[in-house]
Amino acid sequence: MTPERWQQIREVFDRAVSLPSEKRAAYVNAICANDSDLLHEVESLLSSDDHAGTGFLNSPVVDLTHPLPNRAANRVGSRIGAYNILEEIGRGGMGEVYRASRADGQYEKEVAIKVVRGGYDTAAVLDRFRHERQILASLDHPNIARLLDGGTTEEGIPYLVMELIEGTPIDQYCNAQHLNVTARLRLFLEVCSAVQYAHQHLVIHRDIKPGNILVTKEGTPKLLDFGIAKILDPVSGNESTISGPMTPEYASPEQIRNEPITTATDVYSLGVVLYQLVAGRSPYPTKARTAHEFARAICESEPERPSTMISKAE
Amino acid sequence: MPLVYSELRRLAHYYLQRERSDHTLQSTALVHEAFLRLAGQNPPQWQNRAHFFGIAAHVMRQILVEYARAHGAAKRGGANSCKLTLDEALDLPKQVDVDVIALDTALDRLSELDPQQSRIVELRFFAGLTIEDTSEVMGISPATVKRDWTSARAWLHREIARSASK
Numbered sequence: 050m051t052p053e054r055w056q057q058i059r060e061v062f063d064r065a066v067s068l069p070s071e072k073r074a075a076y077v078n079a080i081c082a083n084d085s086d087l088l089h090e091v092e093s094l095l096s097s098d099d100h101a102g103t104g105f106l107n108s109p110v111v112d113l114t115h116p117l118p119n120r121a122a123n124r125v126g127s128r129i130g131a132y133n134i135l136e137e138i139g140r141g142g143m144g145e146v147y148r149a150s151r152a153d154g155q156y157e158k159e160v161a162i163k164v165v166r167g168g169y170d171t172a173a174v175l176d177r178f179r180h181e182r183q184i185l186a187s188l189d190h191p192n193i194a195r196l197l198d199g200g201t202t203e204e205g206i207p208y209l210v211m212e213l214i215e216g217t218p219i220d221q222y223c224n225a226q227h228l229n230v231t232a233r234l235r236l237f238l239e240v241c242s243a244v245q246y247a248h249q250h251l252v253i254h255r256d257i258k259p260g261n262i263l264v265t266k267e268g269t270p271k272l273l274d275f276g277i278a279k280i281l282d283p284v285s286g287n288e289s290t291i292s293g294p295m296t297p298e299y300a301s302p303e304q305i306r307n308e309p310i311t312t313a314t315d316v317y318s319l320g321v322v323l324y325q326l327v328a329g330r331s332p333y334p335t336k337a338r339t340a341h342e343f344a345r346a347i348c349e350s351e352p353e354r355p356s357t358m359i360s361k362a363e
Numbered sequence: 364m365p366l367v368y369s370e371l372r373r374l375a376h377y378y379l380q381r382e383r384s385d386h387t388l389q390s391t392a393l394v395h396e397a398f399l400r401l402a403g404q405n406p407p408q409w410q411n412r413a414h415f416f417g418i419a420a421h422v423m424r425q426i427l428v429e430y431a432r433a434h435g436a437a438k439r440g441g442a443n444s445c446k447l448t449l450d451e452a453l454d455l456p457k458q459v460d461v462d463v464i465a466l467d468t469a470l471d472r473l474s475e476l477d478p479q480q481s482r483i484v485e486l487r488f489f490a491g492l493t494i495e496d497t498s499e500v501m502g503i504s505p506a507t508v509k510r511d512w513t514s515a516r517a518w519l520h521r522e523i524a525r526s527a528s529k
Binding site: 055056098110113 | 466510524
């Protein structure tokens with residue numbers, strides 16, 4: 050069959066198939082009166098169309114126009130790299146965090162695995178990860194959760210393996226333990242020593258907040274995710290910084306304004322955490338809720354002194 | 364965009380190699396997920412939607428054919444007896460009762476007669492595009508898509524039936 054012949058056949062077929070079935074035969078017979086081969090072709094196609102019914106090829110093998118149902122929850126019980134995923138322990142803007150253990154029994158200790166959420170540019174994340182992993186893995190401080198490993202899942206999603214820290218965010222811990230100001234400051238000093246250590250190794254955290262400072266049962270504060278924000282940060286200079294890994298409430302003015310990040314960025318965030326620990330609330334107006342409102346409060350207003358705030362509250 | 368193409372191929376091969384014989388096409392779902400991620404990449408590596416779906420549908424077709432060959436060859440029935448059954452747990456069509464290898468061969472022949480019809484079938488069957496999606500992606504009217512689809516489907520059905528009876 051030639052393309053020209055096929056066009057001829059399908060023109061008759063197109064017309065015939067659009068007619069009510071009882072009128073088809075007459076139409077086809079009339080059109081194909083001088084071409085028995087054409088008649089035969091069209092008739093057999095019409096019969097195939099009948100046989101094909103509504104089923105044939107009508108359920109696509111895959112529907113790429115719709116996202117799959119969320120598979121993330123199904124990771125529990127599966128494997129990522131050399132690790133068995135035991136339980137989901139967190140979920141946030143960057144992705145999910147799981148408790149996991151080595152599948153090959155090389156060591157007993159459980160780890161935390163952070164699986165980067167879809168939507169990140171996988172190649173760029175991996176690239177930054179390769180650059181940073183040596184530096185991050187070399188951070189060895191009692192108050193910093195260690196980065197152990199990393200790679201990509203079977204689906205090509207980057208993941209990071211970190212020391213598993215079981216603890217409570219520092220603000221909740223202080224309240225639950227009814228710590229006085231001196232005890233809070235002592236705890237905070239340990240956090241500062243971890244940040245200072247990292248800064249000496251030229252690593253900036255970029256996302257210091259109570260949720261990233263867990264206090265263990267033994268009362269040791271541990272900083273999580275050191276340098277991870279940089280790995281996941283979209284290309285700098287991109288306006289998406291606020292929606293990126295950074296948490297607006299603890300961000301520094303330079304982060305809000307998309308200016309270069311320095312060690313002072315971490316110091317600023319530490320200040321916000323300290324303020325909360327001693328004053329019991331955020332330095333920003335309570336009505337600030339959206340990223341935009343935080344941005345204004347952070348860049349344009351001078352917070353009240355914690356002492357003023359507390360005496361007002363009393 | 365050969366880079367994107369080879370990236371998809373690489374992914375596909377990766378899943379195929381890992382596919383166990385007792386599995387259904389869970390790997391398809393994985394590739395699907397990978398595609399969606401590629402589609403959502405920022406900055407997009409796709410010139411446009413048509414470009415993405417065109418490549419994705421074609422790669423998906425190849426993956427399924429390769430899968431069917433590998434799977435069919437492992438069984439004694441030979442490649443032609445292989446039908447696809449998708450994993451119900453994945454919320455995908457429960458049963459795709461089509462001999463993909465025969466379909467692939469027939470589609471190749473159809474593309475010699477009318478490449479546009481062959482592409483429409485690829486987009487609709489291997490990427491799940493509706494008539495309207497296909498019309499938008501290919502820049503032709505929905506009526507044309509529908510006509511092309513109807514005669515292509517009849518032609519393919521006949522072609523596959525003929526090859527099966529040989």
